[in-house]
Amino acid sequence: MKLLLLNAIKGLRKKKIQMAGIIFMVMLSMAVYVGMNSAIDRLETRYYSYLEEQNVEDLSIGVAVDYSKDVSLSDLDYFLEHQFQNVTEEEHALLEQYRLYLENPVYDVKMLYTIQSLFEKYEADIDLKTRILDSLKEEYQFVYEFERSKTVSDDKKLIKFLPYEENNQINQLYLVEGAFPKGENEIAILSGYAKKNHLKIGDTYTVLGENYTIVGFAYAPDYIYPLISFSMPIFDETNNNIAIVSETAYQKVVGVKDNSIALDYQFPTNRKFEITVSVGTEETENNSPFADDPVMRILDEDKVVMDINTITRLGRISALQMEFASNRLFAECFLYLLLTISVLIIVIITKKRIDDERLQIGVLKSLGYNRFSIAASYLVYPIVGSLVGGILGYIIGIIAHYPIANVLLSFYTVPLENYQLDLSYLSKAIFTPMISLSLLSYLIALFMLRKKPLALLKEGSNLKVNLFSRIVNKINSLFPFHYRFKYSLAFRSLGKLLIVTITSFCTGLLIVLVLIGSNLFNHMIEESFAGIDYRYLVMLGQFDYKDANEYEEADYVLSVSVPLKEIKDKNGNIKPIEKEDEEIQFALTGLDTTAQYVRILDKEEHNLIDRLDDDEAIIVNENAKELYNLEVGDQLHFVYETIDMTYTVVGFSSEFMGRSGYINREAMSTDLGLGNNAYTTIYSNQEKYESYKNLDAEEATKIAYILNMNDMRENIEKQMDRFNGSIYIVIAFASIMVLVIISVIANIVVEENKKTISLLKVMGYKNRKISSMVLNIYTPFIIVAYLLSIPAMIGILKAIVNAIVGDIEITIPITISPIMAGIGLVGLLVAYYIAIGLSKRVLNKVPLAVALKRE
Amino acid sequence: MENLIEIQNVYKTYQLGKVGSQALNDVSLSVRKGEIVVILGPSGSGKTTLLNVVSGLDKISKGKILYQGKNIAKYRDYKMTRFRKKNLGFIFQTYNLLEHLNVYENVLVGASLGKAKVDIDSIIDTVGLKKHRKKYMYQLSGGEQQRVSIARALAKNPSVMFCDEPTGALDEKTGKVVLQSLVEANEKLGTTMIIVTHNPGIALIGDRTVRMNSGKIMEIKENEKRMNPVEIPWG
Known part of the structure; x- marks a missing residue:
């Protein structure tokens, strides 16, 4: 026993490369695991307590005022005396028209929408909404607050101004350092923005010519992910800021308003601010998806709707949860992938040692030692690998968690918990690999030691050719000698072949991960902006009307969200829609076929817009296609208010977010009862949309917001550079791992065939011939394993993405081009042959006579 | 008879x-063409080392090893490999056969190196070993394996055959059969044989x-005539 143990320890020195490979993989997997989880622990612990302490909203809602019913004549008179004091003549005429309507209602969609816009413009809707909410708050047990903000654009910087309200109960602001602003020229900003722009407390901060004194750094808890504008969807610490000012200062700020209502329940909701909509599991009387959910039940009220920005708002609060989930998942997957590879390598080492020591083992067994104790001596490999790799990995992980946490904090504004040493990670770092690697290698050693002592002692007992090999050799006999030699050698040991193939497969997974990841974000950006030829997206606050051909400088687009009620296939059969999908809005976009600034591209990049010549045609996006399992010819039935609309699917656009469809604008406008050629959005390249200052007053009042697509793309690409930076680090690590694994495989191949190589050399075979006959025998298997790893990794990534994004509707295009796949294969083979060559060089230093001796 | 190999102050x-x-x-030492030279000595005497350096499996520290006048001690690896391919055959105590190949294929490994087509059968x-043509090594006895090794070595028709303890792992009867094969090969093909053994x-x-003994040649003795392997005393 001692002998075997001593041999095993001596063997460690001989298997330097293989042991180094195991230690490296254990170390790396543990470093990533400990680093990621430690960083997330610090954020997560603090995150949930932060949400409670700052009383973050349970829900963000909008109130649907029905202007056909909810406004009385006396209400109108009141508003005319107060909010509508300074309306224009045109607006006054509209209000008079509305008065006539109230006296004698005849449903007029167009007029009612315009009235709605007018009420919202002059904030007359606040009183109406307050009245509605007050009537509901007792029954649903909530309190509410109106949330106000203004977005200001100053050069390339975007700033969200929030008024400081001391008595705010919901979404209470969090002071990081200094004080909240009291005076008119005082301001509190984000600490990250201050750092990036070299600002400190006491400095002057200028926005659009207005000077403020920085009195503090603060966070807004409903802006944990500070999405300020869709023009800059990825938070840019340097250019995006949240500025808290006094009420007086806030009133003076000129910017784009964004008002919403935050709701806080008076009973414990015990929610983690999920953005999924919970669905009742049984049929209830009112069949509402919210019937069983006390928090969402309020949405049953036809007055209360999910705020159209609710996903954004809750996304701002809960996006960090996705980081937790995704990073933990990544760390777990990485850990198990590397441990799997380590197990494979340990199996090879153990098998080799048992083969080499079979005589000694035979002697021990014949003396009476059982195979359990003999197998135990081989545990030295996994124990040493786990101990050394685990401790190193833990230390590296603890160090690495600081920069990981900082990277996360560059995207999120949330206080960070102080680091607390968690020894559970140390024990996990050591014992997880130790137990998994030891257990598996122990079981495998037991299996290998099953032979009887006499069989082990018999000379040549390891030379037996198994049945499978003999069958293969029979087939091989049809081929020239060169191939027979190679493949009979390859199939000689099925176990070894399997291990090399599986290890190559795992290596292929890593390579494919790197190739996909390196291009994923760039690919997503390209796909997202592929059909966009406009610089400005101008969203109106109301409907307007323009014939398609009236102006050539813009495209006019009608955008409405409606629920999808029914799907029928080509034969008229109903396709079922999941209950939870029934309430989810489908974004319909009406486009003219003459549109010049936008293209509807399919996966092959064909422009499908001409298909909208048909008034009943609809082009849906890829995400909707997958969700509803749609085909060309299917009929989609929408219900908007009391209006039924049915369209036939004619194609699929290559867009991966949300559920959307394109329809002919004129037809859609008519179908919605909006009259001819209504539009809500302008796509244009006109320079005047660069700033509100360039617009005339009439046009400016119609506009809800303007998105600058170039800024958006620039923002995304710039932030992607940061992601790409992280990706390059992952690529570097993965590449090192690939090289380590390949070196181990190559080393094993050379070592296992040392004698054969030496013998052929002695006989006079040239190096190239020997390489072809012996060292390259696994090449076809490596190629096949790599090719199999491509769809496997694509499947794994898609599953991971689906697990992370959950109900957020996004179909991320995870693909790899044939060229990239080819590059990966070439890289793998080049690395393999280089590793083989290097291993051979070590072998060449040993004299042939020594190499041929029995070990 | 001309000297095929000359070992000078090695x-x-x-x-x-x-x-x-x-x-x-x-x-x-010099070795003549067609000769059978037996290098005898106890364990550690240097006989195997001599065999290894003469056959190019190991390098010398000093001296010359001449094959037909050419000093092979200075040959680089690729040249030495080519030399072995054309001229040398090997038989080892541990046979060093390829267990994933059968008898025929093992001999083919050797035959593939020769230029001329060889009748392997x-x-x-x-x-x-005609009856054992399709058998694998694990199905053969020690003596049979050693004969496969001889067949493989002869398949490329080398001018010199190096045999390192060819009967070391065999019993008397089997050992004598193997020796018989070697002698027959020498007589039929004219292959020069250098045999290392501890068996006098x-x-x-x-x-x-x-x-x-101790790395030196103590004695070189000419045998009056060759004895039939079957008749030699064993051990």
Whole structure:
């Protein structure tokens, strides 16, 4: 026993490369695991307590005022005396028209929408909404607050101004350092923005010519992910800021308003601010998806709707949860992938040692030692690998968690918990690999030691050719000698072949991960902006009307969200829609076929817009296609208010977010009862949309917001550079791992065939011939394993993405081009042959006579 | 008879840390074409080392090894490989056969190196293994395996065959059969044989016996005539 143990320890020195490979993989997997989880622990612990302490909203809602019913004549008179004091003549005429309507209602969609816009413009809707909410708050047990903000654009910087309200109960602001602003020229900003722009407390901060004194750094808890504008969807610490000012200062700020209502329940909701909509599991009387959910039940009220920005708002609060989930998942997957590879390598080492020591083992067994104790001596490999790799990995992980946490904090504004040493990670770092690697290698050693002592002692007992090999050799006999030699050698040991193939497969997974990841974000950006030829997206606050051909400088687009009620296939059969999908809005976009600034591209990049010549045609996006399992010819039935609309699917656009469809604008406008050629959005390249200052007053009042697509793309690409930076680090690590694994495989191949190589050399075979006959025998298997790893990794990534994004509707295009796949294969083979060559060089230093001796 | 091989003042030193071990100490020997030379000596005498350096499996520290006048001690790796391919055959104590190949294929490994087409079945027949043509090594006895090794070595028709303890792992009867095969190959094909052994009986089958001890040649003795391997004393 001692002998075997001593041999095993001596063997460690001989298997330097293989042991180094195991230690490296254990170390790396543990470093990533400990680093990621430690960083997330610090954020997560603090995150949930932060949400409670700052009383973050349970829900963000909008109130649907029905202007056909909810406004009385006396209400109108009141508003005319107060909010509508300074309306224009045109607006006054509209209000008079509305008065006539109230006296004698005849449903007029167009007029009612315009009235709605007018009420919202002059904030007359606040009183109406307050009245509605007050009537509901007792029954649903909530309190509410109106949330106000203004977005200001100053050069390339975007700033969200929030008024400081001391008595705010919901979404209470969090002071990081200094004080909240009291005076008119005082301001509190984000600490990250201050750092990036070299600002400190006491400095002057200028926005659009207005000077403020920085009195503090603060966070807004409903802006944990500070999405300020869709023009800059990825938070840019340097250019995006949240500025808290006094009420007086806030009133003076000129910017784009964004008002919403935050709701806080008076009973414990015990929610983690999920953005999924919970669905009742049984049929209830009112069949509402919210019937069983006390928090969402309020949405049953036809007055209360999910705020159209609710996903954004809750996304701002809960996006960090996705980081937790995704990073933990990544760390777990990485850990198990590397441990799997380590197990494979340990199996090879153990098998080799048992083969080499079979005589000694035979002697021990014949003396009476059982195979359990003999197998135990081989545990030295996994124990040493786990101990050394685990401790190193833990230390590296603890160090690495600081920069990981900082990277996360560059995207999120949330206080960070102080680091607390968690020894559970140390024990996990050591014992997880130790137990998994030891257990598996122990079981495998037991299996290998099953032979009887006499069989082990018999000379040549390891030379037996198994049945499978003999069958293969029979087939091989049809081929020239060169191939027979190679493949009979390859199939000689099925176990070894399997291990090399599986290890190559795992290596292929890593390579494919790197190739996909390196291009994923760039690919997503390209796909997202592929059909966009406009610089400005101008969203109106109301409907307007323009014939398609009236102006050539813009495209006019009608955008409405409606629920999808029914799907029928080509034969008229109903396709079922999941209950939870029934309430989810489908974004319909009406486009003219003459549109010049936008293209509807399919996966092959064909422009499908001409298909909208048909008034009943609809082009849906890829995400909707997958969700509803749609085909060309299917009929989609929408219900908007009391209006039924049915369209036939004619194609699929290559867009991966949300559920959307394109329809002919004129037809859609008519179908919605909006009259001819209504539009809500302008796509244009006109320079005047660069700033509100360039617009005339009439046009400016119609506009809800303007998105600058170039800024958006620039923002995304710039932030992607940061992601790409992280990706390059992952690529570097993965590449090192690939090289380590390949070196181990190559080393094993050379070592296992040392004698054969030496013998052929002695006989006079040239190096190239020997390489072809012996060292390259696994090449076809490596190629096949790599090719199999491509769809496997694509499947794994898609599953991971689906697990992370959950109900957020996004179909991320995870693909790899044939060229990239080819590059990966070439890289793998080049690395393999280089590793083989290097291993051979070590072998060449040993004299042939020594190499041929029995070990 | 002309000298095929000339070993001139050969030294071989193994460095073990700071200490050098002299495995060969000023060894000189010549081997004639078609000869059977038996190198005899106890364990550690340097006989295997001599065999290894003469056959190019190991490098010498000093001296010359001439094959038909050419000093192969200076050959680089690729040239030495080519030399072995064209001229040398090997038989080892541990056979060193390829267990994933059958008898026929093992011999084919050797035959593939020769330029001329070889009748492998005939060679297998020569060593008396016709019945075992399709068998794998684990299905053969030690003696049969060694005969496969001989067949493989002969398949490329080498001018010199190096045999390192060819009967070391065999019993008397089997050993004598193997020796018989070697002698027949020498007589039929004219292959020069250099046999290393510790068994003095084997020395009698050769033309000359070279006795070695402590890295030196102690004696070179010409045998009056070769003895039939079947008749030699064993051990």
